Amino acid sequence: MSQNENETQSESQSSSENQNGSIVQNDEASNTETSSGTATNRAPQQTTWQMMKGFLFRMVMIYMVTSFFRRPATTPTTPTVEDGMPVPVSRGPSHNLYSENSKFDMLFYLGDDDISPNFSNPNSLMWKHENVEYGDWYAGPTFDSSFTFSTTIQASEALMSNGSIYLHIYMLPRGWLPNRDAGKPEAYRINHKVKQLNKFKKRTFINTVNLLTGKTDTHPDLVKKENSSSVEILSHWHPNLTINYVIDQTPWTQGMVPAPLDQHIQFVADKPHYYPPIFINDYWNLQQDYMPINETTPELNFTLTVHPLSLIKWQFYAAQGMRNQWYSQLLGDGGGEQSDAEQDTLKQTMLETNPYLLALTVGVSIVHSVFEFLAFKNDIQFWKNRKSLEGLSVRSVFFGVFQSLIVLLYILDNETNFVVIISVGIGLLIDAWKITRVINLEIDYENKWFDAIPRITYTDKSTYVESQTKTYDQMAFKYLSWALFPLLASYGVYSLMYHEHKGWYSWVLSMLYGFLLMFGFIMMTPQLFINYKLKSVAHLPWRMMTYKALNTFIDDLFAFVIKMPTMYRLGCFRDDIVFLIFLYQRWIYKVDPTRVNEFGTTGESDDAPAVQDGDGAEATQAIKSSGAKKDD
Numbered sequence: 001m002s003q004n005e006n007e008t009q010s011e012s013q014s015s016s017e018n019q020n021g022s023i024v025q026n027d028e029a030s031n032t033e034t035s036s037g038t039a040t041n042r043a044p045q046q047t048t049w050q051m052m053k054g055f056l057f058r059m060v061m062i063y064m065v066t067s068f069f070r071r072p073a074t075t076p077t078t079p080t081v082e083d084g085m086p087v088p089v090s091r092g093p094s095h096n097l098y099s100e101n102s103k104f105d106m107l108f109y110l111g112d113d114d115i116s117p118n119f120s121n122p123n124s125l126m127w128k129h130e131n132v133e134y135g136d137w138y139a140g141p142t143f144d145s146s147f148t149f150s151t152t153i154q155a156s157e158a159l160m161s162n163g164s165i166y167l168h169i170y171m172l173p174r175g176w177l178p179n180r181d182a183g184k185p186e187a188y189r190i191n192h193k194v195k196q197l198n199k200f201k202k203r204t205f206i207n208t209v210n211l212l213t214g215k216t217d218t219h220p221d222l223v224k225k226e227n228s229s230s231v232e233i234l235s236h237w238h239p240n241l242t243i244n245y246v247i248d249q250t251p252w253t254q255g256m257v258p259a260p261l262d263q264h265i266q267f268v269a270d271k272p273h274y275y276p277p278i279f280i281n282d283y284w285n286l287q288q289d290y291m292p293i294n295e296t297t298p299e300l301n302f303t304l305t306v307h308p309l310s311l312i313k314w315q316f317y318a319a320q321g322m323r324n325q326w327y328s329q330l331l332g333d334g335g336g337e338q339s340d341a342e343q344d345t346l347k348q349t350m351l352e353t354n355p356y357l358l359a360l361t362v363g364v365s366i367v368h369s370v371f372e373f374l375a376f377k378n379d380i381q382f383w384k385n386r387k388s389l390e391g392l393s394v395r396s397v398f399f400g401v402f403q404s405l406i407v408l409l410y411i412l413d414n415e416t417n418f419v420v421i422i423s424v425g426i427g428l429l430i431d432a433w434k435i436t437r438v439i440n441l442e443i444d445y446e447n448k449w450f451d452a453i454p455r456i457t458y459t460d461k462s463t464y465v466e467s468q469t470k471t472y473d474q475m476a477f478k479y480l481s482w483a484l485f486p487l488l489a490s491y492g493v494y495s496l497m498y499h500e501h502k503g504w505y506s507w508v509l510s511m512l513y514g515f516l517l518m519f520g521f522i523m524m525t526p527q528l529f530i531n532y533k534l535k536s537v538a539h540l541p542w543r544m545m546t547y548k549a550l551n552t553f554i555d556d557l558f559a560f561v562i563k564m565p566t567m568y569r570l571g572c573f574r575d576d577i578v579f580l581i582f583l584y585q586r587w588i589y590k591v592d593p594t595r596v597n598e599f600g601t602t603g604e605s606d607d608a609p610a611v612q613d614g615d616g617a618e619a620t621q622a623i624k625s626s627g628a629k630k631d632d
Contacts, residue, residue, distance in 0.1 A: 093251035097189060097273040100135040100249070106306060107178065109168040110153070114194045117168045119179040126151060126167075129306055131174060134276065135247055137308060146307035153300040159198070160295050162235050169193040169243060169278060188268050191275040197302075198235045198293060205231065208500035211507060216500055236290040238282070239301045244309035246277040260322040261315065279309060283317055284351075286344050368554045375547035380430070382541035383437045389464040391539030393473050393526045394438045401435060403516050404428040410513040413506055438464070472533045476526035491515045524578045528585070537586045549579045 098104060106129040109117035117124045127149045132139075139145045159165050170178045171191040178190055206218040252274055254267045267274045291297070309317075350358060386392075408424045435441075444455040464470050492511045501507040531537050556576065 092272060093253050094267055094272045094274045095251055096249050096276055097191075097268060098134045098276050102134040103174040104132055104134060104171055105130045105174050105176065106132060106243075106245075107170040107172070108149075108304065109170070111166045111168055112156075112158070112164070114166050114196065117166075127304060134245075135308075137247075144307065146305060148303060148305045150301070150303045153302050155293060155298050155300055159235070160293060160297065162200075162233070162293075164235070165197050167195045167197050167241070169195065169280075171245065171276065171278060188271060191266075191278065193278045193280065195241070195280045197241070198237055199290065200233050201236045201287075201290060202231045203234050203292070208502050208506075210500050211496060211504065218500075235293045237293050237297070237300050238285045238290050240285060240289075240303050240305070242281040242284070242305045242307070244279040244281050244307065244314070246279060246311065246314045247308045248277070248311045248314075250311070260318045263321075264314075264318060277314065279314055279317060281309075281317060283320060284347065286347060288344060364554055368551055371547045371551045371554070375544050375551065378544040378547065379541060382544055383434050386437060387463070388539075389438060389461055389469065390467050391469055391530060391534050391536055392438070392464075393476070393530055394460070394464055394470075395473050395477050396524075396526055397431070397434050397438050401428070401431045404431045406509065406512045406516060410509045413502075413509055468533070469530060472530045473526060476529035479529070480526060488515055528578070528581055531582075531585050531589070535589050537582070537589050540582070542586075545579070545582065549576075552576055552579065 107125065108127040108129070109119075109124045110126050111117035111124060129147060129149070137145050140147055153165070156163065156165075169192070171193075172178060172181070173186075173189055176190065178192070181187060182190065206216070208218070209216045252265055252267075254274075257265050264277045264279060265274055266277075293300070349361075353361070404424065404427050408421070408428055411421055411424060439458045439460060442457050442459075444457050447455050449455055460470065488511075491514065495501075495511045495514060496507060499507075499510065501510060527540070531540075553576065
């Protein structure tokens with residue numbers, strides 16, 4: 001069995017332990033046993049791009065770490081101070097304090113603070129992991145140097161009252177004790193790490209009710225009380241923790257260790273050595289597995305796993321820690337928790353998905369992001385260079401702005417991730433910019449509102465008014481309203497009767513958002529109707545539509561691979577149907593070289609000037625002639 005296989009097996013074993021694992025006495029150690037603990041409350045599923053963008057970002061982080069590996073730092077390290085006198089920093093290479101095949105012990109104590117445990121209390125020593133050989137990858141019952149210890153921790157009154165509990169980790173020579181041998185000349189060989197076992201998380205209270213009955217189905221403990229905060233900080237517990245000691249003999253130089261490894265390398269004072277990195281690994285601890293600590297949890301199950309870690313995997317985990325710090329700094333206090341929730345989806349996918357299918361998913365996600373960028377670029381280019389509105393549904397552009405505005409207001413009302421808000425806001429600005437391309441906006445300074453505010457007036461462009469496109473557009477929305485408004489009224493009544501909302505404003509936003517998500521594809525039908533009447537599809541932005549269609553087909557693949565709400569899956573398939581209708585229209589409406597294309601030119605002359613607003617009649621006549629030829 002190879003080194004990486006051993007590590008992968010150990011990590012997967014540690015991550016699969018559930019909260020109801022077996023309880024072992026304090027003086028016993030056993031090998032990791034895999035269990036299939038199933039979470040009852042899964043985090044809400046994210047969209048395909050939201051889930052995979054974090055993975056792509058992490059790949060970039062790993063590349064950056066390896067690229068700058070062993071590069072010197074740009075700023076010198078500040079000298080340490082001892083007894084008021086500066087101590088010069090050693091610039092020579094330092095070596096690992098433990099060489100290959102060195103023997104050491106690992107002692108694990110429980111304490112109420114992060115300074116030191118209470119050595120006088122014999123119960124503070126939780127586990128003594130003895131006679132460990134540094135660099136041995138094949139020790140233990142399963143021959144992967146993985147050892148597991150399980151116990152039950154008695155929660156104190158302070159801990160059940162939002163207190164804290166700490167795990168003190170000592171890595172020291174074989175046979176040593178941290179309190180007895182602290183005065184030895186070689187006491188510098190004692191390596192000490194501290195980890196807070198409990199984690200403070202926000203519990204958000206629910207303040208939604210059925211607007212008709214005033215009642216809610218939410219558990220009473222989660223209902224927001226009057227004149228109280230909507231969130232509460234509670235101490236949470238996770239039953240599993242992994243401790244890794246990194247096997248590495250790199251001659252690090254103090255002040256020249258690249259980030260983020262510099263946060264974990266600790267050098268021995270006045271000695272050309274550094275301590276073996278002890279990495280506290282909780283990467284595979286899913287957020288959904290944390291449980292609150294209160295008076296109902298007097299006993300806490302805890303499973304501790306110890307095994308070695310290679311340098312390359314340590315870099316990966318360290319990069320994740322730096323990423324979480326960046327998210328917390330950029331997005332505020334709530335950004336870190338939102339980022340953790342998003343990462344849970346990725347972690348579950350990595351644990352549950354076939355490796356080959358996972359590799360395919362990563363590759364397809366990269367293609368998806370490329371197509372998304374190309375669709376965005378071609379959409380902007382199409383509307384920027386567009387001179388004639390012949391054959392285009394102007395009302396659909398206005399509805400697109402309305403749809404983007406509803407989505408933005410909805411996510412603001414539900415306190416969504418700041419990054420998502422920025423993305424939707426940029427999309428709204430782009431849709432609003434399209435309005436300036438389909439109508440003539442003017443500012444009237446003579447007829448002001450209340451004699452102070454300039455009046456904004458708009459008129460349709462001549463290429464839209466002087467053609468039959470406006471007539472067909474109005475006709476399409478007339479027929480569309482026959483189905484649109486009854487569906488909207490029905491969905492509004494359904495949402496009011498069976499869903500809970502924070503208020504009437506939230507009900508309106510939720511109703512409109514849900515309706516657009518379910519029936520938004522109906523707004524693509526006016527363009528299909530105009531194409532049918534004009535017997536032409538040459539006016540459509542086919543490049544942009546092709547890229548979006550390819551992304552839709554990729555979403556279809558994810559709909560089968562990734563767990564997501566049924567409504568999102570239906571949204572993928574309905575868009576496929578609409579695009580297939582567009583393809584059918586492109587097939588039956590053959591290309592005519594005399595037809596005016598989307599740039600106002602024909603295939604007969606490449607030097608023909610673009611059609612301006614005043615030349616709308618010529619463009620209209622060309623398309624009418626084309627339609628007459630098709631009818632013949």
